[in-house]
Amino acid sequence: MSVVRLVIEYDGTQYVGWQIQPNGLAVQQVVEDALARICGVRHRLVSSGRTDAGVHARGMVAHFVTDKLLPMRAYRDGVNRHLPADIAVRDAALACDDFHARYSARSKWYRYSIYRAAVRSPMACRFSWQVRGRLDVQAMREAAELFVGRHDFSAFRASGCAARTTVRELFSVDLVEEDPLLQVDVRGEGFLRNMVRIMVGTLVEVGLGSRSPCEIEDMLSAGGRDRAGVTAPPQGLCLMAVDYAGQDVFPGQKCLDMSETFR
Template identity: 60%
Template sequence: MRTIKFIIEYDGSDYVGWQRQPNGLSIQQVVEEALIQLLGQPARLFSSGRTDAGVHAHGMVAHLQTQQSLPLRAFRDGVNRFLPSTIAVQHVEEMPPSFHARFDARGKWYRYNIYQAPVRSPLHARTAWWLKTDLNLDAMKEAAALFVGRHDFGAFRTSGCAAKTTIREVFAVDLQGCERLLTIDVRGSGFLRNMVRMMVGTLVEVGQGKRSSKEIADLLAGRDGVGSAHTAPAHGLCLMEVWYDAPSGQ
């Protein structure tokens, strides 16, 4: 049995998310159906995690177990032949049999895009949150530093999150403005459901003068009377990369 690792890029605008769902078309379903056409037999992908409806990915990781002896390039080019223009396998790699895309992941990098301008941009409409007024970047950077470290992010998850613990470690939150585009890069060991979007939404409120840095500290401490964290729109979020330990011997 071979274990094949896939790195998949997609525009999630037209999908219900990564995971198969009964209420619409998912990325997983489309890629698995392409694999079935290539391999001529059932195929199931195990991913590094989920992305919600409208969220994009530059580097979603998934793995497939198969007995097929196709060369690696055939898994990439063959699957891409059956995929729509919104999804593409960018890289394939053969892994040890014990590899698991989800359970072996050591960290993830998400990027959130914000477009600041008085007029909307059609070119950024599917990949950035449009805000008409400028944000206070210095205030947002100061607040972002509070997220770094190991904290209880229970206030930064939505209902339906099935995580057993709300303790997560955030390695870095970096904000960079370039002309009208603001990028927020969040790196961490793992994330709760909608955690990054709620972090971004709260930082935007700080940038708008609607919240203070102290309120973020209060949210992380679970103090009452702070209000809930605001959730940024899905379409500005992109999963950039998933990290793994190097296989033994490398």
């Protein structure tokens, strides 16, 4: 038996998320269908995590186990011939026998894109959240720094989150200005459902002046969802990369970098 690792990029706009579910078409289902056409049998993909409806990925990692190994180009180029334009296998590689897309992961990198402009952009609307008011980026940076470290993120998870523990460690929360975009890069060992989106919604409220940076500490201590800010819309969020033993997949790649388009 062989373990094959895939790195998958997708525009999540038209999908109910990564994971197969009964209420609509999922990215996982589309990729498994295309893989079956190449392999002749159906393989179940095990992913590094899941993304919600409308969320994108630049580096979703998934693996499957097979007893009939094909050339790696078949799992990339061959599968891509059967995928729609909004999904692509970026890389396929033979992994070690004990590799697991989820359990072998050391950390994940998410990027949230905020479009700062008074007039909407048809080009940006699929991949960013338009915020019309002026944002105090320095205040947002002060607030973002308080998320770094190991905390109980109960206040920053969706009501339907089934995680056994709400304690997570974040390694960094960086704000990068690429006018008119403001990118919020979050790296951590793992995330609760909607955690990054609620963090970003809270940071935007800080940037608009309706909250102070120091309130983040109170939210983390109190733990109630009603203490944190709004949930930012899904289209601004992208899974950039998953880290395995110190190596990003893909390393050095940018996700949906549209900054040049709007200059």
